[in-house]
Amino acid sequence: xxxxxxxxxxxxxxxxxxxxxxxxxxxxxxxxxxxxxxxxxxxxxxxxxxxxxxxxxxxxxxxxxxxxxxxxxxxxxxxxxxxxxxxxxxxxxxxxxxxxxxxxxxxxxxxxxxxxxxxxxxxxxxxxxxxxxxxxxxxxxxxxxxxxxxxxxxxxxxxxxxxxxxxxxxxxxxxxxxxxxxxxxxxxxxxxxxxxxxxxxxxxxxxxxxxxxxxxxxxxxxxxxxxxxxxxxxxxxxxxxxxxxxxxxxxxxxxxxxxxxxxxxxxxxxxxxxxxxxxxxxxxxxxxxxxxxxxxxxxxxxxxxxxxxxxxxxxxxxxxxxxxxxxxxx
Numbered sequence: 189x190x191x192x193x194x195x196x197x198x199x200x201x202x203x204x205x206x207x208x209x210x211x212x213x214x215x216x217x218x219x220x221x222x223x224x225x226x227x228x229x230x231x232x233x234x235x236x237x238x239x240x241x242x243x244x245x246x247x248x249x250x251x252x253x254x255x256x257x258x259x260x261x262x263x264x265x266x267x268x269x270x271x272x273x274x275x276x277x278x279x280x281x282x283x284x285x286x287x288x289x290x291x292x293x294x295x296x297x298x299x300x301x302x303x304x305x306x307x308x309x310x311x312x313x314x315x316x317x318x319x320x321x322x323x324x325x326x327x328x329x330x331x332x333x334x335x336x337x338x339x340x341x342x343x344x345x346x347x348x349x350x351x352x353x354x355x356x357x358x359x360x361x362x363x364x365x366x367x368x369x370x371x372x373x374x375x376x377x378x379x380x381x382x383x384x385x386x387x388x389x390x391x392x393x394x395x396x397x398x399x400x401x402x403x404x405x406x407x408x409x410x411x412x413x414x415x416x417x418x419x420x421x422x423x424x425x426x427x428x429x430x431x432x433x434x435x436x437x438x439x440x441x442x443x444x445x446x447x448x449x450x451x452x453x454x455x456x457x458x459x460x461x462x463x464x465x466x467x468x469x470x471x472x473x474x475x476x477x478x479x480x481x482x483x484x485x486x487x488x489x490x491x492x493x494x495x496x497x498x499x500x501x502x503x504x505x506x507x508x509x510x511x512x513x514x515x516x517x518x
Contacts, residue, residue, distance in 0.1 A: 219244075222277060232279035235289060239274020239282075246271065266296040311374050311502045314396035317381040318418055319409035322402050323437040325352065327460065328378040330479045331400075334492045335374065335499055337485070346373040346503070353379045374503055384418045391425075397502055398431045400495065404438040405448040419453055426454075435495065438462040457498070460491045 221236035223229050246263050270292050276282045283289045315331065317324035332348050339346055379392060386392075392399050401422055409415065426432045434456040436449060449456065463484050471478040478484050489496075 221279070223279060230279065231285065232282045235274050235282050235286065236276075236279075238286075238289070239271050242271050243275060264296070264300065266299060270296060311397045311499070311506050312377060312395060313375070313499060314377045314379050314383075314392040314399045316379045316383045316392070316399065316401050318401055318403040319412055319415055320381040321406075322381065322404050322409060323460075324380055324402050325378050326479070327400065327402050327435055327437060328352075328376050329477055330460070330488050331492060331495065331499070332376055333477070333479045333485065334489050334496050335503075337489060338493075338496050338500060348374045348376065351375060351377045353377060373507070374499070384414065384421055393425050393428060393430045396430075398433070398498065399425065400433055400435055402435050402437050403452070404436075405440065405442065405445065407444075410451060423453055433457040433495070433498075435460060439491075458492055458495045461487055463487070 219237055219240040221229060221233040224233055246267070270289070273292075274282055274289065283292065313331070315324050315328040328350055332350055336348055377392075377396070379386075383392065399422075403409065422432055434452050434454065436452065436456040436459040438461075439445070439459040440462045442448075449459075463478055463481075467481045467484050468478045471481050471484075479488060
């Protein structure tokens with residue numbers, strides 16, 4: 189419930205490894221480790237205390253000291269095993285340190301997240317820049333705002349999260365993050381401009397329901413050698429059946445506009461206008477995002493409508509599959 193409680197285990201002392209006894213023979217029955225009653229305790233005694241508290245909470249207030257009554261009705265087996273190990277009679281059979289307990293809990297959390305992902309998938313949209321500075325972060329935030337406003341117009345409020353993959357060099361896929369952070373019903377992932385360097389197992393083709401590639405009309409970005417490699421990779425993704433689409437960012441009425449739009453491998457699903465810099469400055473001074481500026485929002489909503497409809501259709505399909513109901517897209 190968001191409240192913090194200080195728990196008193198009934199005994200506190202300095203650890204003295206060089207002494208045969210360092211503990212007064214005291215302790216709350218059921219919460220104190222067995223060795224505390226023999227006069228010698230240590231780090232693993234504290235871990236027993238932790239296990240006793242967890243067992244008490246998870247078993248509905250039963251005394252964890254009575255191991256035959258240690259029942260975890262409805263508690264996942266993985267978590268029950270962790271608590272049982274913490275409550276081992278012999279200190280040598282428990283975890284060796286609090287760090288080991290943390291690792292075990294994190295591994296259990298990851299396993300639980302994977303099971304949840306199998307039973308309740310949420311739509312994941314990856315937004316990537318063709319080159320650095322093309323506007324992946326801007327478009328990701330604009331999509332979040334546009335989808336949110338579109339849903340509100342339909343009387344629906346859902347939780348939309350954004351994840352900025354500042355460093356995906358470790359290859360961690362976003363689905364392992366979405367449940368940890370509780371992103372909600374839709375996740376937009378800004379994977380920046382280095383997506384071509386991702387290892388194969390972390391490629392968005394494997395986890396994203398839709399991949400939105402962003403490019404703007406600055407010629408220098410299009411002429412880079414690495415850009416050609418990215419264009420070939422995007423085409424390969426498309427050939428594999430991935431839902432890959434383009435968004436033309438910072439659209440302006442310049443002489444080379446037609447040449448710019450024709451440079452896209454296939455027709456962009458939307459063209460996003462370049463916004464007045466004054467709106468960006470005004471928003472920054474108010475501590476707000478330009479995507480939510482009173483003048484910018486309507487323009488972005490209109491420009492992003494084709495892409496927003498695709499995302500909402502995907503969201504509706506997923507919600508229906510998860511049994512969360514549907515809503516009218518009209």
